[in-house]
Amino acid sequence: MRKLVYYVAGTLDGFIAAPDGSYDFFPLVPEPDVLAHTMATYPQTLPTFAHAQFGIDRPEGRFDTVVMGRGTYEPGLAMGVTSPYAHLQQYVFSRTLPPAAEPEVEIVADDPVAFVRALKARDGKDIWLAGGGQLAGQLLPEIDELILKLNPIVAGSGVPLVTRDFDPRRFTLVEARPFDSGLLILRYTRSEGGQDSDD
Numbered sequence: 299m300r301k302l303v304y305y306v307a308g309t310l311d312g313f314i315a316a317p318d319g320s321y322d323f324f325p326l327v328p329e330p331d332v333l334a335h336t337m338a339t340y341p342q343t344l345p346t347f348a349h350a351q352f353g354i355d356r357p358e359g360r361f362d363t364v365v366m367g368r369g370t371y372e373p374g375l376a377m378g379v380t381s382p383y384a385h386l387q388q389y390v391f392s393r394t395l396p397p398a399a400e401p402e403v404e405i406v407a408d409d410p411v412a413f414v415r416a417l418k419a420r421d422g423k424d425i426w427l428a429g430g431g432q433l434a435g436q437l438l439p440e441i442d443e444l445i446l447k448l449n450p451i452v453a454g455s456g457v458p459l460v461t462r463d464f465d466p467r468r469f470t471l472v473e474a475r476p477f478d479s480g481l482l483i484l485r486y487t488r489s490e491g492g493q494d495s496d497d
């Protein structure tokens with residue numbers, strides 16, 4: 299079955315953006331070694347408008363779909379980017395946005411858990427959960443893999459990795475890759491038995 303993979307950049311204290319939603323305290327262009335790794339492993343997580351800059355023609359990889367909340371979609375929208383990942387089918391969760399003009403962008407007002415379960419039941423590649431914290435909080439029981447780009451930064455406050463009531467879930471570390479810049483990419487899978495019995 300297709301997996302839901304939360305691939306996200308965070309701080310040591312668990313934030314993915316500043317309290318105002320900005321994220322320019324993370325490197326906007328990854329360090330060369332990190333960029334090389336991203337291009338080799340997850341080029342599809344680079345926005346389509348950046349492909350020419352990085353010499354990417356058509357990115358191939360494990361995903362064919364991305365899901366994100368309006369809070370994650372909107373910074374791009376504010377810059378006129380209506381289809382940030384045009385190489386993927388994009389589902390944007392929102393109860394306020396109008397339908398998108400692009401066929402590859404669908405605005406979804408349905409329950410995220412039921413929607414993602416239905417997506418997983420279809421044939422296809424894995425599903426990238428781009429964020430943000432609100433959507434990831436609701437989808438936590440459905441996250442099969444968590445890939446955290448852990449930056450050597452303590453932010454103090456901000457948008458959390460997940461916004462959810464206290465509900466500890468266990469993940470199993472399967473890969474830890476340090477980079478010279480101090481970034482650490484941690485890859486976890488959801489631990490069997492680490493979920494609530496009703497999931």
Ligand SMILES: NC(=O)c1ccc[n+]([C@@H]2O[C@H](COP(=O)([O-])OP(=O)(O)OC[C@H]3O[C@@H](n4cnc5c(N)ncnc54)[C@H](OP(=O)(O)O)[C@@H]3O)[C@@H](O)[C@H]2O)c1
Nearest residue numbers: 307315319367368369370391392393394429430431432433
């Ligand atoms: N560091 C990283 O790698 C990374 C990755 C992604 C995002 N971010 C940052 O995270 C921030 C966004 O995170 P966030 O937690 O504030 O917001 P978010 O999860 O991206 O989006 C929240 C919005 O999603 C919609 N939504 C949530 N639950 C829904 C449901 N059940 N049904 C339908 N729509 C639903 C709502 O939109 P409506 O109000 O329109 O209904 C809600 O306001 C941004 O600052 C972004 O830059 C960082």
